[in-house]
Amino acid sequence: xxxxxxxxxxxxxxxxxxxxxxxxxxxxxxxxxxxxxxxxxxxxxxxxxxxxxxxxxxxxxxxxxxxxxxxxxxxxxxxxxxxxxxxxxxxxxxxxxxxxxxxxxxxxxxxxxxxxxxxxxxxxxxxxxxxxxxxxxxxxxxxxxxxxxxxxxxxxxxxxxxxxxxxxxxxxxxxxxxxxxxxxxxxxxxxxxxxxxxxxxxxxxxxxxxxxxxxxxxxxxxxxxxxxxxxxxxxxxxxxxxxxxxxxxxxxxxxx
Amino acid sequence: xxxxxxxxxxxxxxxxxxxxxxxxxxxxxxxxxxxxxxxxxxxxxxxxxxxxxxxxxxxxxxxxxxxxxxxxxxxxxxxxxxxxxxxxxxxxxxxxxxxxxxxxxxxxxxxxxxxxxxxxxxxxxxxxxxxxxxxxxxxxxxxxxxxxxxxxxxxxxxxxxxxxxxxxxxxxxxxxxxxxxxxxxxxxxxxxxxxxxxxxxxxx
Numbered sequence: 001x002x003x004x005x006x007x008x009x010x011x012x013x014x015x016x017x018x019x020x021x022x023x024x025x026x027x028x029x030x031x032x033x034x035x036x037x038x039x040x041x042x043x044x045x046x047x048x049x050x051x052x053x054x055x056x057x058x059x060x061x062x063x064x065x066x067x068x069x070x071x072x073x074x075x076x077x078x079x080x081x082x083x084x085x086x087x088x089x090x091x092x093x094x095x096x097x098x099x100x101x102x103x104x105x106x107x108x109x110x111x112x113x114x115x116x117x118x119x120x121x122x123x124x125x126x127x128x129x130x131x132x133x134x135x136x137x138x139x140x141x142x143x144x145x146x147x148x149x150x151x152x153x154x155x156x157x158x159x160x161x162x163x164x165x166x167x168x169x170x171x172x173x174x175x176x177x178x179x180x181x182x183x184x185x186x187x188x189x190x191x192x193x194x195x196x197x198x199x200x201x202x203x204x205x206x207x208x209x210x211x212x213x214x215x216x217x218x219x220x221x222x223x224x225x226x227x228x229x230x231x232x233x234x235x236x237x238x239x240x241x242x243x244x245x246x247x248x249x250x251x252x253x254x255x256x
Numbered sequence: 257x258x259x260x261x262x263x264x265x266x267x268x269x270x271x272x273x274x275x276x277x278x279x280x281x282x283x284x285x286x287x288x289x290x291x292x293x294x295x296x297x298x299x300x301x302x303x304x305x306x307x308x309x310x311x312x313x314x315x316x317x318x319x320x321x322x323x324x325x326x327x328x329x330x331x332x333x334x335x336x337x338x339x340x341x342x343x344x345x346x347x348x349x350x351x352x353x354x355x356x357x358x359x360x361x362x363x364x365x366x367x368x369x370x371x372x373x374x375x376x377x378x379x380x381x382x383x384x385x386x387x388x389x390x391x392x393x394x395x396x397x398x399x400x401x402x403x404x405x406x407x408x409x410x411x412x413x414x415x416x417x418x419x420x421x422x423x424x425x426x427x428x429x430x431x432x433x434x435x436x437x438x439x440x441x442x443x444x445x446x447x448x449x450x451x452x453x454x455x456x457x458x459x460x
């Protein structure tokens with residue numbers, strides 16, 4: 001027996017209490033004379049009665065302890081800048097490489113040194129060492145793992161937390177504004193799916209291996225996007241921390 | 257549990273109070289895990305997704321808009337974490353011919369028709385079938401029905417949680433329920449007796 005076409009759209013709303021009183025009465029009158037629709041409603045309520053309960057859910061042992069341990073871990077480095085997401089490490093690695101190159105170039109141009117191997121140890125005038133020591137000082141988790149005498153190229157293999165700090169340092173020292181702009185971090189924006197739909201529909205995106213959509217915008221478009229975000233109430237949704245990237249958020253890079 | 261208390265915990269957790277966040281975890285862990293358990297293929301993935309949801313919540317809490325419902329926001333993070341996980345798995349899965357779940361779906365329950373007399377036993381059997389039936393639905397349909405029946409969200413709240421318009425929620429619920437019913441009818445002891453079953457949870 002099939003339910004009546006006229007009432008097909010109303011039965012679920014009836015079952016879920018989403019109808020007005022008048023509509024409910026109408027459906028009830030129909031049910032009184034239509035066994036097929038009545039059977040559908042009965043079955044739906046039977047499903048509801050037997051549906052698994054939240055309270056019957058058996059949590060894995062120590063679930064909340066595990067959550068809090070993970071949070072303590074993530075927070076030790078300074079919330080909300082860090083996350084345990086592996087994906088971020090892979091996003092930041094190429095960026096760090098850029099930072100390293102920029103620092104390297106600045107360093108060699110500025111101080112006329114051939115190789116900044118001693119960065120952070122004695123040549124505290126180089127920008128590289130500034131970035132390194134700032135990063136090390138602000139990051140307990142990484143302090144032990146990072147040798148200050150390593151060459152800048154090795155930053156490519158460093159932990160994301162360190163790179164992020166290094167990138168911040170670079171952008172702060174190069175234009176002085178990036179560090180104070182919460183929506184921007186070294187020319188990267190994180191946008192919610194809604195924001196992406198609203199502002200990026202005309203742009204092409206590339207999906208990285210973690211399934212995160214990445215847009216690269218010209219400086220002009222990037223600025224326009226920043227302005228657009230400032231002009232809407234969406235602005236508050238811009239996440240300054242890509243480490244906390246929820247699913248379906250996208251990344252926007254500023255092209256050089 | 258009152259709303260004010262929850263608001264206080266949310267505010268405290270947003271400013272970095274881990275104790276307050278632990279309270280929120282206790283308050284919501286079952287609800288979140290109940291959702292991820294139905295969305296994911298196995299308990300391990302479900303636990304991972306649930307943990308991921310809480311981690312995301314902790315990290316994004318400073319950006320949480322107070323006018324939004326914390327619970328729906330959390331369910332949204334959980335549902336996103338599941339979708340994320342499923343997507344990742346799909347990418348890593350190498351043409352595994354037929355998944356276990358697909359086999360489960362085609363299991364024939366005709367032999368189970370010998371009805372247990374006890375109503376409670378009958379109900380738990382139906383519950384088991386519902387669990388199986390849910391797995392036969394698509395992710396989208398499963399999510400709306402679980403949020404409706406287990407978490408007892410209204411259509412508006414489901415729309416908020418899954419970022420859908422209410423019209424889509426309506427049609428998905430209708431489709432999901434219809435498919436689940438069909439599954440239960442096809443697989444056995446869910447037809448004539450159902451009409452006389454109790455409707456204890458009618459309404460919300």
